[in-house]
Amino acid sequence: MIIAQISDLHVHVEGNYAYGVVNTIPMIRQAVEHLNQLDPRPDVVVATGDLTHHGERAEYEMLRHLLAPLEIPLYLLPGNHDRQQPLYHAFGKPAYMPAEGSYLQYAVDDYPVRLIMLDTVVAGEAGGELDESRLAWLREQLAIAPTTPTFLFLHHPPFKTNIPTMDCIGLAGSKDLAEIVLQYPAIKRVAAGHLHRPIYTQWAGTIASTAPSLVHQVLLDMRPDTPGQFVMEPPAYQLHLWDDEAQELVSHTVYVGDYPGPYLFVH
Numbered sequence: 001m002i003i004a005q006i007s008d009l010h011v012h013v014e015g016n017y018a019y020g021v022v023n024t025i026p027m028i029r030q031a032v033e034h035l036n037q038l039d040p041r042p043d044v045v046v047a048t049g050d051l052t053h054h055g056e057r058a059e060y061e062m063l064r065h066l067l068a069p070l071e072i073p074l075y076l077l078p079g080n081h082d083r084q085q086p087l088y089h090a091f092g093k094p095a096y097m098p099a100e101g102s103y104l105q106y107a108v109d110d111y112p113v114r115l116i117m118l119d120t121v122v123a124g125e126a127g128g129e130l131d132e133s134r135l136a137w138l139r140e141q142l143a144i145a146p147t148t149p150t151f152l153f154l155h156h157p158p159f160k161t162n163i164p165t166m167d168c169i170g171l172a173g174s175k176d177l178a179e180i181v182l183q184y185p186a187i188k189r190v191a192a193g194h195l196h197r198p199i200y201t202q203w204a205g206t207i208a209s210t211a212p213s214l215v216h217q218v219l220l221d222m223r224p225d226t227p228g229q230f231v232m233e234p235p236a237y238q239l240h241l242w243d244d245e246a247q248e249l250v251s252h253t254v255y256v257g258d259y260p261g262p263y264l265f266v267h
């Protein structure tokens with residue numbers, strides 16, 4: 001099974017660039033084309049939040065329009081830049097999304113790896129949270145299929161990245177999440193977005209990671225007391241390959257864009 005994890009699309013309306021600088025529209029178009037051309041093609045695409053830049057209805061209409069050519073099943077998850085109602089409005093609340101409840105949390109059981117999506121959004125805040133009601137839902141979900149290989153997706157990473165400007169808008173409730181995850185060796189990965197960089201760490205008995213952004217990247221700045229900055233390093237996404245026979249998960253970072261090559265390894 002191949003899972004493409006795209007993240008932090010920050011889609012805006014025509015002309016209203018993200019932070020006045022990043023024209024995300026052609027970058028998302030290029031990424032969709034890139035995903036469609038992958039061979040073998042991923043089984044699913046998971047978008048781990050910050051789908052739009054301001055959470056406005058017109059931005060979600062643009063997002064839907066940009067993602068329409070994607071020929072792979074797509075699962076959406078919100079980030080701190082998103083708002084639920086405009087998202088539902090533009091996408092007509094896809095069947096996989098929960099019929100009721102305040103949070104956009106759901107499980108996907110159609111593949112060898114079970115996908116569990118957690119909503120970490122706190123309205124109006126840049127940081128995220130997993131409060132007791134969201135964690136209770138997770139406990140229920142894990143109890144349904146405790147030994148099935150499982151992938152947890154969420155927007156805010158539950159670990160310290162050592163980029164202070166991002167760690168100060170991290171995830172509240174991460175210790176409670178760790179206690180739950182530790183009980184389930186079947187959780188093969190906890191995969192987040194938000195950081196606009198690929199980062200990995202050993203966490204709660206599994207591996208936790210973040211994905212690069214399809215648009216701008218967060219500057220690698222480990223100094224305290226510096227302002228948050230972004231940089232136009234290459235857009236990228238994660239490709240998670242699950243070998244069901246070996247029960248092994250391997251992840252690649254895939255760069256979108258035009259680069260010289262490929263060249264054969266011959267003289």
Ligand SMILES: [Fe+2]
Binds near residue numbers: 008010050079195
């Ligand atoms: Fe973001």
Ligand SMILES: [Fe+2]
Binds near residue numbers: 079081155193194195
């Ligand atoms: Fe974010």
